[in-house]
Amino acid sequence: MPSTAAADTLKAIKLLEGRWKLIILFHLFDGKVQRYSDLERLIPDISQKMLAQQLRRLEFDGIVHRTVYPEVPPKVEYRLTEWGQALCPALDALLSWADQKDSFEEPA
Amino acid sequence: MPSTAAADTLKAIKLLEGRWKLIILFHLFDGKVQRYSDLERLIPDISQKMLAQQLRRLEFDGIVHRTVYPEVPPKVEYRLTEWGQALCPALDALLSWADQKDSFEEPA
DNA sequence: TAAGTAACTTACTTTTTTGTGCGTTCTTGA
DNA sequence: TCAAGAACGCACAAAAAAGTAAGTTACTTA
Numbered sequence: 001m002p003s004t005a006a007a008d009t010l011k012a013i014k015l016l017e018g019r020w021k022l023i024i025l026f027h028l029f030d031g032k033v034q035r036y037s038d039l040e041r042l043i044p045d046i047s048q049k050m051l052a053q054q055l056r057r058l059e060f061d062g063i064v065h066r067t068v069y070p071e072v073p074p075k076v077e078y079r080l081t082e083w084g085q086a087l088c089p090a091l092d093a094l095l096s097w098a099d100q101k102d103s104f105e106e107p108a
Numbered sequence: 109m110p111s112t113a114a115a116d117t118l119k120a121i122k123l124l125e126g127r128w129k130l131i132i133l134f135h136l137f138d139g140k141v142q143r144y145s146d147l148e149r150l151i152p153d154i155s156q157k158m159l160a161q162q163l164r165r166l167e168f169d170g171i172v173h174r175t176v177y178p179e180v181p182p183k184v185e186y187r188l189t190e191w192g193q194a195l196c197p198a199l200d201a202l203l204s205w206a207d208q209k210d211s212f213e214e215p216a
Numbered sequence: 217t218a219a220g221t222a223a224c225t226t227a228c229t230t231t232t233t234t235g236t237g238c239g240t241t242c243t244t245g246a
Numbered sequence: 247t248c249a250a251g252a253a254c255g256c257a258c259a260a261a262a263a264a265g266t267a268a269g270t271t272a273c274t275t276a
Contacts, residue, residue: 073273
């Protein structure tokens with residue numbers, strides 16, 4: 001284990017931190033393609049500002065791909081990059097960790 | 109995949125979010141036991157307040173175990189719970205995801 | 217001419233998280 | 247008598263994240 005493992009894991013988690021990113025990602029898994037307005041509908045509590053901002057960040061980080069169709073009114077589609085799809089196993093591992101909680105009960 | 113998968117993964121990530129938690133955890137992996145003052149030394153930039161606060165939160169969440177020795181001056185030791193140790197594979201999965209990044213280069 | 221549409225910006229406010237510095241406790245050794 | 251040591255707690259300040267509401271663009275259709 002190189003000494004950067006901790007730092008790199010930190011970075012990985014930072015890419016996913018925040019109130020909205022995972023929620024957005026879950027709507028894009030399995031190759032789903034969504035328009036901005038689809039995501040707005042699927043995530044009723046998010047503000048337009050946060051949706052746009054987090055999508056841009058996910059795009060910048062290489063997790064989400066953005067396609068603009070030059071139409072009026074505008075049309076923009078979002079999908080995961082391949083690397084974004086590759087997040088699945090890691091999130092599954094986290095989920096199964098969370099699920100295991102009750103099977104470990106600490107001795108007092 | 110039950111429909112709570114997204115919500116549960118969210119919760120799991122929230123347990124690890126923030127500037128300090130993973131840093132603290134990395135110093136406790138592999139059964140390492142550390143005193144409060146050890147962690148202070150190992151994490152030079154953290155303030156006492158944040159160290160105490162995050163340790164309490166990790167304890168509350170069942171990830172870290174806290175042992176107080178009734179001595180003067182005080183002695184308090186921290187170690188991972190079994191469930192806390194069980195985080196390793198999930199963090200490894202995240203790390204390997206991060207490492208894979210360059211092997212996926214998106215077609216423009 | 218005017219309203220409608222999708223996908224955002226921008227300016228501003230509120231909330232949450234993090235940081236700073238000092239105080240507290242109790243006993244021991246100089 | 248008094249400073250030292252370990253592990254905090256507390257009040258307050260700064261910074262970061264999130265939320266609110268209104269404005270923008272550039273065509274299309276009524």
